[in-house]
Amino acid sequence: MSTSESRPADPATSAPEALPPPAPRPRRRWLGVLLALVFVGLLAGGAYWLVQRAKAPATGARPAGVGGPGGGMRGGRPGASSVTVGSALARQGELPVLVEALGTVTPQTTVALQAQVSGTLTDVLFTEGQQVTKGQLLARIDPRQYDQALAQAKAQRARDDAQLSAAQVTLKRYETLWKQDSIARQDVDTQAALVKQLAATVASDRANEAAAQLNVNHTRIVAPITGRIGLRAVDPGNLVAAGSATGIATITQMDPIDVVFAVPQDRVPAVLAAQRAGRLPVTALDRARSQTVGEGVFSTLDNVIDTATGTVRAKARFTNTDGQLFPNQFVNVRLQLGASVGVLVPVTAVRTGPQGDYVYVIDAEDVAHTRAVTRGLATVDQMLIAKGLQAGERVVTEGGDRVKDGAKVQLQGRAPAGGASGAAAAQGRASGARRGASAPSAGASVPADAASGADSRRNGAPGGATSAQAARENAAGGAAGAPPGTASPAVQQPAWLERLPADEREKVMALPPDQRRAYIEQLRARRPAGEGGAARN
Template identity: 35%
Template sequence: MVTPNAFRKWLGSALLTGCAAVAGGLYFWPSPSAATAAATVPAVPVRVSTVEQRSVPVLISALGTVRSQRSVEIRPQVDGLLVELPVKEGQFVKRGDLLARIDDRSIVAALDQAKAQLAVAQAQLASASLDLSRYQSLVKTQAISTQTLDQQRALVAQLQATVRTEQASVAANQVQLSHTRIHAPNDGRVGIHNVHEGSFLRVSEALGLFSVVQLDPISVEVALPQGMLPQLQALLSGREDNPAPLQAYAGDGGELLGEGRLALIDNRVSSQSGTIRVKADFANADGRLWPDQSVTVNLQVQTLPDALVVPQRALRQGVDQVMVWRVVDGSVAPQPVQVRHSDNQIAVVSGLAAGDTVVVDGHSRLRPGVAVRILDEGPAQAAAVAGRRVF
C-alpha cells in the first residue's frame, strides 16, 4: 500500500525529470535564425580593376625654371637725349628693328671735324710725298744734301702717322654715331620701359631702357641629383635624332604647358647641393612658358615594354611583402607581387597576369576565401568573377 508521503515524493521526482528533459531538448534544438545566419554569409562589396599589359614610360619629376635662350638688357652706349622710342611695351620685334634713337648732333659735328682734319693730313702727306720724290732725283746730281733728303723722308713718315691717327678718330666717331641708334639684337618681346622720350641717358646709369627677351624657342633648367649623371649621359649619347622627351606642367598636377627635348648637361656638379643642371629646349609659339617661371618637369628616362599595370590603390603592404587581393570565382585571395615601378596613379608589378581582377577599394573586410560583390561591375570584372579570364 502506497502512503501519501511516498506518492508525493514520486510525483516531485517525475516532474523534475520531465522539466530537465524538456530544457535539454530546447537547448540542443537549433533555432531558425541561427541556422539561417550560419547558412547565409553576406558578400563584401568591393570595387575592382583589371590588370593591363602595356608599355609604361618611366618618368622623373622635378622642379624647373624657365629660361630665355636670349635675354638682352638694352642700355645706352653714349650719353645723350632720348629723342625717339618707336617700340611699345610688350611688342614683339625682329633682329635689327630700331628700338631707340639718341640725339646725335654733337657726335655728327665731331665726326665732321675729324673728317676735315683727316683731309688736311692727307693733303699734307700728298705734298710731302711729292717733295720726297723730287729730292730723291736731286740727290743723285748732288743738288741737295743727303741730310735734306732724310729730313723729308721723316716728314713723310710723320704725316703718314698723322693720317692714320685722323682715320682712327673718324672711325671712333662713326662708332659713337652708330650707338645713337639702338637696334634689336635678337627676336623677342620688349619689356616694360624704364625711361621715356625726353630723358637724358648716361652710360654710367645702372638701369637700362628695357629688355628684349626671346620666347620661342625657350629653355627649362632642372637640377637633378648627381647620382643620375650616368643615366642622363646615356639619354644624350647617340640620341641626336630622338632626344629624351620632357613635359613641363604648371605645378604638381597642373596644366601641361609644353613638351620639349633634353638638350644638354651642365659641365660641373654643384659642390653645395650635389646636383647637376640639365637644360631642355621647348617650342613656345603660343607663349605658355614664361621666362623665370617655376614649372614641374617630367623627364622620361626609359620605357618598360609589355608591363603589367595595376592602380596604385590596389597595392597592400603585408608583413614582409607587397600584395594585392585577386578576385577568382567570386571570392578573393591574397597574391604577393613585386613592384618594378610606381607613381601616384599606377604600379608596374610582376606576379600577376594580364586580365586578372584585383580589388582597388573595400580591402578592410577582406579575408582569404571571402565572397565579394562587385560594385559598378563592368564586362571585364563580371567575366573574371564568373571564372573566365578576359584578354
C-alpha cells in the first residue's frame, strides 16, 4: 500500500464537494388570492344589499292608507298592487263618415286691372284693399290724344258721307236721263259703282269713329268684377302701356269662394254615391283644427285621377260674407259623407296585440278583462266598435300597458278602499304624538320628586310635605314651559298660581323652570307663615 493511498486527504487542500442547493422560499401567492376573494365577496354583498333595498318598501315615507292599521292591506295583499288607470264608458252613438284633406282656398275670379290704351295715368280713384263693385271707376288715363283721334274720325266720316250723298243724287239723275234715252247705259253703271264705293268708305269711317270712341272709353279704367282690390302697383303720373305685364292692381272675388282639395281614389265611389243621395256638407278648419272658418257645400270632382298622387281634385263652394277665407289660404277640409251608428269608445281604448284588436273591460269589482273587438270607422278621438263590446261597459283608456288580464285596477279620481280610515288612523297617531310631547318637563320631574318624597318619608312627615310641594311646583313649571297655544290636559296649574296677580302670574309663567322655582322660594320667604301655608295649598 503506497503512502499516497494511505495518507488521508487534506480537507484544506482538497476541492470542496458540491453542496445541495438551498431550499427555495415558498412564494406567498395565498395573499393575492385572499385579497381577490375578499373583493369578490364585498361586490356580491353590495349587490345583494342593493337588490334587497330596492325590494323593501320605504317605511319612513309610507303613504297614508298603505299598510298598517286601516291601510290598504287586505288579506295580506298590498293595495299598491292595483294599477291606476283612466277609464271611459262605451256609448251608443253616431260616428260621421268623413273625408279629411288639406285644401287651398281658390277665388272664383281673379282679374288683373291693366290699361287697354297707352298713356299717362292721371288719377287713381280707389283705396288699396277696398271692396269694389262691377263698373266702378278706378283710374283715368290722359284722354286728349284719343279725343283728337275721335274728332278726326268723325270729320272723315262726315266728308265721306257728303260725297256719298252727292253720288247718290247724281245716280238718280243718270237713271232719269237713261230712261229718256239721253245718256248711255255705261254712264249709269259707272255712277252706281261710285255710290257703292262711297258707301263702303262711309262704313269704314263709322268703324274708325267707333274705334276712336272705344279708345276714349278705355282711358277710364273701371272694375270688371265685384271683389276686393289689392295693392296698387302703379302710381299716378307714370306712363302705362296697353298689354303690359304689370297691371295697376288685382281684383279678387271673395264671396262666394271655392276650396280645392284632393280625395283619395279609394274614396271616389263613396263620394259619388253620397253626392247622388243629396248635398254633402263641407267644413273648413284652420291649420290647428281648432276653429271652423267656413261651412260650404261640395261642388264636384275632377274628371281624371292624378297618377302621381293617386288622388282626384275636388272643389267645394263656401259663402264668405265674413271674409275668414282668404285666397291661397291652406285649410283643413272635412267632407261628411254620412254617419254610422254603433258603440263608440275613445281611440286610446283600442289596443293591438298578436291576436288582433282588443280592449280591457273593467267589471263591477274593478277587475280588468281582455276582450277581442272588431274596429270600424275612426276619427281623431273616437272609434266605432263593430263587434265585441256593448254600450255601458267601462273600458281602460289610459295606463293599459301596465294592465294584465284579470288584474285589479284602480280608477282615476276614486279613493282606494280603506284609504279614509288609514288617513284617520295616521292623523290620530300624529295627534297622540303631539299630546305626548306637550308636557315633557312634568313627566321628567315626577321620578325625581317621587324619589325625594320617599327619602322624606324615611326621615319624617315634613319631608313628605316638602316633596309634594316640590312636585306641584315642578308641575306648574312644566305647564309654563310648554309652548304657547299647546294644550296639555295631563298638567293642571296649582291653586296658589291662580291667586297671584295677573301681571305677576304672566311673569312667573314666562320664566324658565329653574328661575321659576327660585322666584317662588323668594315669594315664600317674604310672606308670613300663614300666607305661605295658604300658598302651599
